[in-house]
Amino acid sequence: MSATAMQLDVNQQGLQVRELGKVFSDHGRQVVAVEGVSFDVPARQVCVLLGPSGCGKSTVLRMMAGLERPSSGQVSLDGEIVRGPHRDRGMVFQGYTSFPWLKVRDNVAYGLRVNGDVLAMQEGTVDYFLERVGLSAFADVYPHQLSGGMRQRVALARALANTPKVLLMDEPFGALDAETRWQMQELLLDVIRKERMTVVMVTHDVEEALLLGDQIVFLSRHPGRVKTILHPPFKSSDSVNTREDLRSHPEYAAMERQILTMMREEGGH
Numbered sequence: 001m002s003a004t005a006m007q008l009d010v011n012q013q014g015l016q017v018r019e020l021g022k023v024f025s026d027h028g029r030q031v032v033a034v035e036g037v038s039f040d041v042p043a044r045q046v047c048v049l050l051g052p053s054g055c056g057k058s059t060v061l062r063m064m065a066g067l068e069r070p071s072s073g074q075v076s077l078d079g080e081i082v083r084g085p086h087r088d089r090g091m092v093f094q095g096y097t098s099f100p101w102l103k104v105r106d107n108v109a110y111g112l113r114v115n116g117d118v119l120a121m122q123e124g125t126v127d128y129f130l131e132r133v134g135l136s137a138f139a140d141v142y143p144h145q146l147s148g149g150m151r152q153r154v155a156l157a158r159a160l161a162n163t164p165k166v167l168l169m170d171e172p173f174g175a176l177d178a179e180t181r182w183q184m185q186e187l188l189l190d191v192i193r194k195e196r197m198t199v200v201m202v203t204h205d206v207e208e209a210l211l212l213g214d215q216i217v218f219l220s221r222h223p224g225r226v227k228t229i230l231h232p233p234f235k236s237s238d239s240v241n242t243r244e245d246l247r248s249h250p251e252y253a254a255m256e257r258q259i260l261t262m263m264r265e266e267g268g269h
């Protein structure tokens with residue numbers, strides 16, 4: 001790998017992924033899951049990792065989270081190399097990760113308490129993020145009293161309340177039915193625009209990628225490499241707020257087609 005490819009710009013705000021590689025050992029067999037993956041996520045932008053099943057999306061995200069150690073290359077946040085999990089990088093997973101024995105309010109406050117944050121004393125932080133995800137009226141109920149979509153909003157509010165520098169999301173809406181999924185995508189679009197969040201999100205869903213991403217990093221598989229990087233115009237457009245707006249946008253059909261063609265080439269659909 002060249003010195004320039006690995007060079008980090010310590011002044012750059014946001015995430016830098018440089019020549020990232022991961023080799024797993026599977027029953028004595030070496031599996032090259034990801035190889036030579038490089039891209040940048042500027043602060044306050046949303047980057048979507050898209051590609052066919054098994055192309056290494058989750059592996060790349062887990063290395064960005066510090067949950068998986070790279071075999072080669074590195075990830076840095078604001079010029080600092082990622083060496084393990086940190087509250088600067090908040091995670092939201094596909095499954096419902098709320099604590100069943102805690103009320104919604106206490107689930108959202110949980111991360112703050114664990115981190116001994118003085119903000120935990122400030123009910124305002126929790127109330128603010130409950131309001132942002134539309135759950136103010138449900139602050140004092142338990143997660144089992146909520147629908148799947150609402151529980152995923154609790155997970156989102158909890159991640160946001162920690163005010164991470166970056167939100168990392170692995171198929172956060174993958175377990176939801178189609179209609180709830182759309183509601184969540186529109187809600188997330190609204191939240192990340194207002195909070196000006198830096199987000200990296202893994203998805204299989206082409207519409208989701210186009211609605212939410214400033215940048216789509218499309219990975220090919222075996223091993224996972226960057227096939228192409230796209231820059232959809234929809235998230236930064238004032239005229240796209242809903243699914244209907246997205247689908248009727250003049251650039252939507254061509255971009256969707258381009259991605260579906262790549263999925264087919266990679267044998268994903």
Ligand SMILES: Nc1ncnc2c1ncn2[C@@H]1O[C@H](COP(=O)(O)OP(=O)(O)OP(=O)(O)O)[C@@H](O)[C@H]1O
Nearest residue numbers: 024025026031033052053054055056057058059060
């Ligand atoms: N812990 C592990 N041990 C061995 N192989 C692994 C491990 N984790 C992932 N892999 C392999 O690495 C490759 C990439 O997996 P990964 O889950 O990152 O892909 P993905 O694009 O997120 O897949 P999907 O879209 O199906 O969730 C796959 O071939 C997978 O089998």
